Amino acid sequence: MSEEELNLNCPFPINKYPTVQMAHGGGGRLMNQLLDELIIPVLGDEELERRHDGAVLDIPGDRIAYTTDSYVVDPLFFSGGNIGTLAVNGTVNDLAMCGAEPKFITTSFILEEGFPIKDLQKIINSIKEASEQAGVQIVSGDTKVVQQGRGDGIYINTSGVGHLEKNVSIGPEKLEPGDALIVSGDVGRHGMAVMADREGLEFETDICSDCAPLNEPVRKLLGAGIEVHFLRDLTRGGLASAANEAADQAGLGLEILEANIPVHPQVKSSCEILGFDPLYVASEGCMIIAVDETEAEEVVELLSQFSTCRRATRIGRVVKEHPGRVELTGVIGATRVLEMLSGEQLPRIC
Amino acid sequence: MSEEELNLNCPFPINKYPTVQMAHGGGGRLMNQLLDELIIPVLGDEELERRHDGAVLDIPGDRIAYTTDSYVVDPLFFSGGNIGTLAVNGTVNDLAMCGAEPKFITTSFILEEGFPIKDLQKIINSIKEASEQAGVQIVSGDTKVVQQGRGDGIYINTSGVGHLEKNVSIGPEKLEPGDALIVSGDVGRHGMAVMADREGLEFETDICSDCAPLNEPVRKLLGAGIEVHFLRDLTRGGLASAANEAADQAGLGLEILEANIPVHPQVKSSCEILGFDPLYVASEGCMIIAVDETEAEEVVELLSQFSTCRRATRIGRVVKEHPGRVELTGVIGATRVLEMLSGEQLPRIC
Secondary structure (H helix, E strand, O other): OOHHHHHHHOOOOOOOOOEOOHHHHOOOHHHHHHHHHHHHHHHOOHHHHOOOOOEEEEOOOOEEEEEEEEEOOOOOEEOOEEHHHHHHHHHHHHHHOOOOEEEEEEEEEEEEOOOEHHHHHHHHHHHHHHHHHHOOEEEEEEEEEEOOOOOOOEEEEEEEEEEOOOOOOOOHHHOOOOOEEEEOOOOOHHHHHHHHHHHOOOOOOOOOOOOOOOHHHHHHHHHOOOOEEEEEEOOOOHHHHHHHHHHHHHOOEEEEEHHHOOOOHHHHHHHHHHOOOHHHOOOOOOEEEEEOHHHHHHHHHHHHOOHHHOOOEEEEEEEOOOOOOEEEEOOOOOEEEOOOOOOOOOOOOO | OOHHHHHHHOOOOOOOOOEOOHHHHOOOHHHHHHHHHHHHHHHOOHHHHOOOOOEEEEOOOOEEEEEEEEEOOOOOEEOOEEHHHHHHHHHHHHHHOOOOEEEEEEEEEEEEOOOEHHHHHHHHHHHHHHHHHHOOEEEEEEEEEEOOOOOOOEEEEEEEEEEOOOOOOOOHHHOOOOOEEEEOOOOOHHHHHHHHHHHOOOOOOOOOOOOOOOHHHHHHHHHOOOOEEEEEEOOOOHHHHHHHHHHHHHOOEEEEEHHHOOOOHHHHHHHHHHOOOHHHOOOOOOEEEEEOHHHHHHHHHHHHOOHHHOOOEEEEEEEOOOOOOEEEEOOOOOEEEOOOOOOOOOOOOO
């Protein structure tokens, strides 16, 4: 969109205040202008337009899934998305990992004084797009402003509420020895995309974040009658952390074949150069799934129908041996323990 | 609690890491330690202990209220509370303003590298206390860490879900000409308490924030069969902004008698010294209520039974004249328009 079109479409006086002012968070006229002219017209939900203290919502059934996450990704814009895309998809996916149908989202902004209004517009537009793609309504929000040097452009918190069918029960306590482990796609793409953009890597790379909603693939599995035992998206700490949390919480062992884990060649080579292990690098559109061994093939087939999951692969199994521990069999056949991430590999990836 | 007791009660190696490290937000071992040893044992909810992506919750009925707010108050600790108290009560009150019964809260922290772990402990303890007082469960959360100079100690986002009875419908669209306007207490105390602590005011002051949950008083009114038309807590922008939003959204006029508005004498004198108008200063435990004129007396009487509302007073009425405008009749009888807050009077008050 050209600058002129942007001005035509947005009555916010972008020329008067090209950057965020302290008063944009003050509860007064300028904050209302920001909401009325920039945020609400784009996000445009009926509930949001009510300008309430809280949204009043109808939700069928007596069971909900409920989650929250704050996003501090650096840089704000990266190959494949931005902090807004991430904030919506991250929360959508957390609900999907409960087996819930994501319904409602809240968005809350902590803006740094001086943040360009144009960047805010881009992020709000991405939030709108991502929420439409995932089929969720943005029903409530908040805006705060902090002084220059007390933030980093924009931090976003999203929370989400989803509808949960009575018979759905997914969690580490449902894991059983013999269960098959499947990943829905290649791992580590989000983390390496952010790293590449942050550090301005000197080698050629077009790694794109995998940031995407996973609620449709999950809905497909549940709709097909698959009895999903466990789901977790591979965000902070990557596959290694998700697997370790599962083993720890289930009190069972996990066995994974390294050769089966899909990794994009450019992710692999970037990781080698930087000394990272892709199994610890965050994805934002990839999950691990555990189902009974007999259903594994169908799961891979169902997932493969989605562009975001076309590299779905069976990578291992649950065992009753070595409870709490994840064992990784390497390409040449040697087995080692896949530890939980310790320390901080990649700060501010989400 | 002495320092020694603190160490005994909290197995978190406070001596090893007396301040927040980047790795506390990394999704790995150190983050899990922070959660396991500091946050979860204090907040201690069954859902939180599940360490899920999202909480799975039973909530009766098909109707919920849902809200979010981020808190960036400066200073973090002030007379009458801290950012933790504020974050819980603010969200509880937003739900109460819908006429809902607050049930579930999420808490999400953006920590600045170097933030003292002891301060974090104090804030977590306050969150626990405030949530117990309000009767809400903390069911999900998140922790992120940003580099020194990219935050300001701690920012907290809370979101909340409440249960809403079928027959409850409260909002500006329910306002009617002739409705009585009541405030539940004296206004502006929170803002001036924060200001006093921030600026180290040179005059003697023991103004204490009014930060408190309002869900019990609201429950009492609804339980007594009062048909509440409108409720709003007097946070950012104070009474003036809440009144203007009501008038604007209802398309009706409001008339307020300045002499009837309760203001603590120390709030009044501090405001005079600093050149503030208390009608624009935030409260965090005070609301405006509109009911049919015939129910006004009962409302004041019911509210007065609560220590937080013992100064409940009728301050004005809704009229069909001057739609969208709030008129204030001053102590000496002259009437002026009470404008919406423009600009930024008190930054980072909540």
